[in-house]
Amino acid sequence: MKKIILLLSLFILNFNLSWGKLKIVTTTQDLASIVNFIGGDKIELSYIAKGYQDPHFVEAKPSYLLKLRDADLLIAVGLELEIGWLPVLVKDSRNPKILAGKGYLEASTDCEILEKPTGQLTRAGGDIHPFGNPHFWLDPNNGKIMAQNIAQRLSELDPANANFYQSNLDIFVSKLAEKQKQWEGLIEPYRGTKIVTYHNSWPNFAKYFGLDVIGYVEPKPGIPPSPSHIFKLVNQMKEENCKVILMEPYFDIKTPESIARRSGANVAVVPPSVGGEKEISDYFSLFDYAINLLIKTFKDNQVSQ
Amino acid sequence: MKKTLFVILLLFLAKNINAQRDVSGAPQQASNIFNPNISVVTNIVGSFGNDRTLEPTAFNLSEVELGIQSVIDPYARADIFIAFGAEGAELEEGYLTWLSMPFGLQSRFGKFRSNWNSFNLIHPPETPFADRPLAIVNFLGEEGVVGTGVSLSWLVPVNLFYLKWIAEVTNLPGESPSFRIIDSSGELIQSERKQDLAYLSRLSSYFDLSESANLSWGVSYLGAVNEPTGQLWTHLGGLDLTFRWKNPKRAIYSSFLWRNEIIMSKREVASDSSVTSWGGFSHINWQFFRRWHVGGRFDYSQFTDDNDNAEQGGLAYLAFAPSEFSFVSVQGRYIKRADKTEDWAGFVKLTFNIGPHGAHQF
Numbered sequence: 312m313k314k315i316i317l318l319l320s321l322f323i324l325n326f327n328l329s330w331g332k333l334k335i336v337t338t339t340q341d342l343a344s345i346v347n348f349i350g351g352d353k354i355e356l357s358y359i360a361k362g363y364q365d366p367h368f369v370e371a372k373p374s375y376l377l378k379l380r381d382a383d384l385l386i387a388v389g390l391e392l393e394i395g396w397l398p399v400l401v402k403d404s405r406n407p408k409i410l411a412g413k414g415y416l417e418a419s420t421d422c423e424i425l426e427k428p429t430g431q432l433t434r435a436g437g438d439i440h441p442f443g444n445p446h447f448w449l450d451p452n453n454g455k456i457m458a459q460n461i462a463q464r465l466s467e468l469d470p471a472n473a474n475f476y477q478s479n480l481d482i483f484v485s486k487l488a489e490k491q492k493q494w495e496g497l498i499e500p501y502r503g504t505k506i507v508t509y510h511n512s513w514p515n516f517a518k519y520f521g522l523d524v525i526g527y528v529e530p531k532p533g534i535p536p537s538p539s540h541i542f543k544l545v546n547q548m549k550e551e552n553c554k555v556i557l558m559e560p561y562f563d564i565k566t567p568e569s570i571a572r573r574s575g576a577n578v579a580v581v582p583p584s585v586g587g588e589k590e591i592s593d594y595f596s597l598f599d600y601a602i603n604l605l606i607k608t609f610k611d612n613q614v615s616q
Numbered sequence: 617m618k619k620t621l622f623v624i625l626l627l628f629l630a631k632n633i634n635a636q637r638d639v640s641g642a643p644q645q646a647s648n649i650f651n652p653n654i655s656v657v658t659n660i661v662g663s664f665g666n667d668r669t670l671e672p673t674a675f676n677l678s679e680v681e682l683g684i685q686s687v688i689d690p691y692a693r694a695d696i697f698i699a700f701g702a703e704g705a706e707l708e709e710g711y712l713t714w715l716s717m718p719f720g721l722q723s724r725f726g727k728f729r730s731n732w733n734s735f736n737l738i739h740p741p742e743t744p745f746a747d748r749p750l751a752i753v754n755f756l757g758e759e760g761v762v763g764t765g766v767s768l769s770w771l772v773p774v775n776l777f778y779l780k781w782i783a784e785v786t787n788l789p790g791e792s793p794s795f796r797i798i799d800s801s802g803e804l805i806q807s808e809r810k811q812d813l814a815y816l817s818r819l820s821s822y823f824d825l826s827e828s829a830n831l832s833w834g835v836s837y838l839g840a841v842n843e844p845t846g847q848l849w850t851h852l853g854g855l856d857l858t859f860r861w862k863n864p865k866r867a868i869y870s871s872f873l874w875r876n877e878i879i880m881s882k883r884e885v886a887s888d889s890s891v892t893s894w895g896g897f898s899h900i901n902w903q904f905f906r907r908w909h910v911g912g913r914f915d916y917s918q919f920t921d922d923n924d925n926a927e928q929g930g931l932a933y934l935a936f937a938p939s940e941f942s943f944v945s946v947q948g949r950y951i952k953r954a955d956k957t958e959d960w961a962g963f964v965k966l967t968f969n970i971g972p973h974g975a976h977q978f
């Protein structure tokens with residue numbers, strides 16, 4: 312009986328079979344995918360926001376504190392993407408490792424960040440991000456930089472396995488370079504294609520793959536579309552022969568479908584994150600899925616360059 | 617002689633002017649990056665009806681709350697909230713939090729809203745209501761329980777679920793009816809003895825029922841003397857239970873909240889007798905479109921010194937939130953008072969905040 316009570320107590324309390332491994336928490340599933348590739352079985356990994364969630368609007372559930380309180384490293388997207396929920400979790404985690412110093416990493420470091428605002432910023436511009444557009448992981452070149460940042464930090468925290476992390480980074484970079492060639496080849500016939508996106512989540516993706524974003528369903532970031540904005544957007548799409556609306560799955564599809572009907576376009580629902588669909592199991596399949604779906608939509612609407 | 621003194625004075629001034637130049641040329645902070653975050657929440661309430669507790673004027677700038685928040689050093693942060701209202705400025709909260717202490721502890725020093733149940737932590741402008749629930753007003757006071765002292769919280773190292781224990785020792789909560797008496801001249805008075813403190817303890821937990829639904833609950837205790845000699849005590853027990861639902865795949869479009877709180881009071885009125893009373897409220901909020909909420913609250917409350925009489929009622933509202941930073945609502949309230957009279961009131965509440973995007977408390 313005493314043994315049973317002891318075992319039960321160990322189970323309920325912080326008994327952990329993965330003792331000795333680096334405990335890493337990422338804010339998104341995209342980051343988790345890269346960390347998983349680099350860290351392999353040398354780390355214990357968990358994440359907060361699932362790929363089908365809007366990373367701006369995640370609830371700061373107390374259950375996430377259970378992940379954060381023991382973490383050796385918290386990796387965030389940064390650029391205030393998680394400003395609505397991460398600070399309150401970190402503050403209540405009581406974990407000095409992630410509060411400051413090497414236990415906290417913003418993956419955006421050294422990445423190419425687009426749309427850094429200049430001049431005076433006000434909320435009249437909607438839900439703007441003062442440090443630039445935080446959806447930078449949708450550029451594969453930034454994926455490489457993120458992986459380098461992660462490998463470097465893992466090596467600093469766990470020098471004994473530095474060679475393992477470096478080796479995995481090399482494999483990741485090599486595979487990414489191979490996939491980049493493949494993706495660029497697939498999208499090549501459609502470079503310059505005009506698209507509309509729901510939220511301004513795709514500037515890095517569009518820049519890398521040569522797509523031309525001519526407008527947004529949201530008149531300003533985070534602001535729902537008004538009838539007058541929809542009217543203008545439909546006219547603009549007709550004038551510029553824009554045939555595709557690219558939207559994230561966590562927005563309501565009714566308005567984009569209405570705009571598509573009126574402008575003769577098609578809607579492509581593409582998750583911008585790993586885990587957004589069953590097929591999107593890692594960082595590579597995120598681009599596989601997005602590019603294949605976009606090309607299918609282009610073909611369905613007889614878009615050609 | 618005068619000329620000599622004049623020359624000395626000129627030399628002295630010149631030296632000091634140079635000294636000032638030296639000071640202004642010393643290394644200075646080159647940016648405002650370390651300035652604290654400053655935010656302002658403003659609450660405007662219009663009210664009408666036959667309710668005797670309403671403000672005498674139709675429209676009132678109920679409160680302007682200035683928040684100043686910053687990290688102090690690698691170990692602590694500071695939060696200061698100053699409320700400006702019709703009665704002037706008041707330090708609503710001002711505290712330092714040591715974020716990370718051994719054994720999963722965290723502590724707070726200063727003036728802060730007490731961790732009594734869950735609703736008490738919400739600043740008045742940030743609730744969906746134009747008023748406060750009857751039980752809160754009758755037992756804790758119009759502003760809830762706010763104390764100056766120390767708070768210690770422990771995140772219990774349990775793996776399966778979230779469990780937090782909090783203990784607080786503060787000065788007597790100044791505005792709480794439970795810890796005051798009416799003297800012979802009709803004045804509300806309370807102990808001013810240094811040793812008469814308020815003691816609070818709370819245990820709270822949280823469970824994910826599914827990816828979309830969760831349940832949080834807590835039990836609270838608050839005890840302190842209730843009269844100037846410090847001989848008689850009031851013991852408050854609290855229960856709170858909140859159910860939340862939100863589809864994470866459609867987080868911005870719909871949500872549901874059902875919050876329930878009960879306050880039980882045992883007030884000693886003599887060395888051998890006490891009054892036992894209780895009150896509570898149940899609140900439902902349903903976000904049925906992206907920017908629209910509808911909600912209602914049912915209230916029942918006895919009084920801290922009277923369990924023969926009670927008042928009960930309800931409030932319903934429809935709210936529109938153009939963005940995360942503002943909302944406007946129309947509200948209707950009915951209360952059947954302890955003297956059997958019926959009070960009706962209507963409200964229009966407008967709340968907006970300016971400043972940096974703050975994180976949303978759960």
